[in-house]
Structure formats: structure tokens, C-alpha cells
Amino acid sequence: GEDVEQSLFLSVREGDSSVINCTYTDSSSTYLYWYKQEPGAGLQLLTYIFSNMDMKQDQRLTVLLNKKDKHLSLRIADTQTGDSAIYFCAESTGNTPLVFGKGTRLSVIA
């Protein structure tokens, strides 16, 4: 079945850029998403990208998609302590449940 893989941990200093990586296996993925989960809370959609796009930028967030390698990344510029959370990559073909990665725990050191 479909699989989404992420590294489990990332630690960065406040003010630096964070890059969270994700790989997926389903070549028919149409939508790719990044969600943020703070402790004890549900999932907050950060951004998404269609499979026919290479890059999307939204304020401090930049998503890069390499469809050939099935690789997705999320770059957070000027990382702040409030960015500390778990970040989930997810993919969908549009008419199936989302498939989530295991999440990357981002720790921001002041």
C-alpha cells in the first residue's frame, strides 16, 4: 500500500531555517499536505501543493516537490520557538483517505 516516510526529529536554533523532508511511494498522489500538531491538539493544515506544482511559498513556508523522486520538503524560514511542534506530511489521490507520515518533531532552541 501507500507509504509516507519522514525523519522523526529535527532540532534547530531560533532564527535559523528548518527543512523537514518527506518521501512517498504513491505515484498517483494528487495532493500533498503539511500539517502541524501542537501538544494535545488536533492537526492544523499549514499548506498543500498539487502534484503538478514544483514549489509553493506562503510567507515563511516554502514547499518543494520533486515528483520524479517522490520527495516533498517544507522549509520554515526564521524559525521561532512557537514553531516547535510535530509536522506531518500527508498525501492523497483526491478520493481516498489521507495517508500520513509518522511525523517530524521539530524542536527550536532559543
Added chain:
Amino acid sequence: GAVVSQHPSRVICKSGTSVKIECRSLDFQATTMFWYRQFPKKSLMLMATSNEGSKATYEQGVEKDKFLINHASLTLSTLTVTSAHPEDSSFYICSAEAEGQIQPQHFGDGTRLSIL
């Protein structure tokens, strides 16, 4: 944006109790609702998919008699954990989807269930 409300946010109860969790879409009609379970430091595990007015589709390994799902209207789905035991303690999250939306699922804030 679209809002999904999930209640209660936290439940602590004794073993053997049945617990009902509600998931409501506040400003859109949810044709499909999803129930997830999240173990500590783990990803979300899809438990079941429910469509309004029909029986839920359960994922492999999820006991349908243990986790009763009702999707009686386009804005409300409920998950009832029957005769809960300590191993059912977990974080349960619902999400709702409306046809035609770019973002396929809007998530509730989750319910922390603790069975003593």
C-alpha cells in the same frame, strides 16, 4: 475557514464505562467523516470512515463492536467506545470532508481518553 468541533476534549473514566465522542462540522456539510487514533509519539491511525446515512467502513484490525460509529446527519458523527478498558486510552481525532473542497479533511482538536 471550515471548522470542526470535537467534544469532549478530555475524558477520564473507570474501566467498563462506555464513552461517546462527538464530531461536528460547524459551517459546512460533511459528506464523509473520519475517525483516527493516535498513540503517544506516533502518527495517526485511521480507524474508520463514515458516510452520512450509511454504515461506517472500518479499517482492518479495528473492532466495529467496540468502536461504534454513527453518522446520522451531514454535520454530526459520533464515536462510542463501548466497555472501555485501559488499553483503549488514547488520543482520538475526527476529521470531516465535504465534496469538492481542495483541502479534503478538516480536523477537530481531538479527545484525550484515559481509562482507569
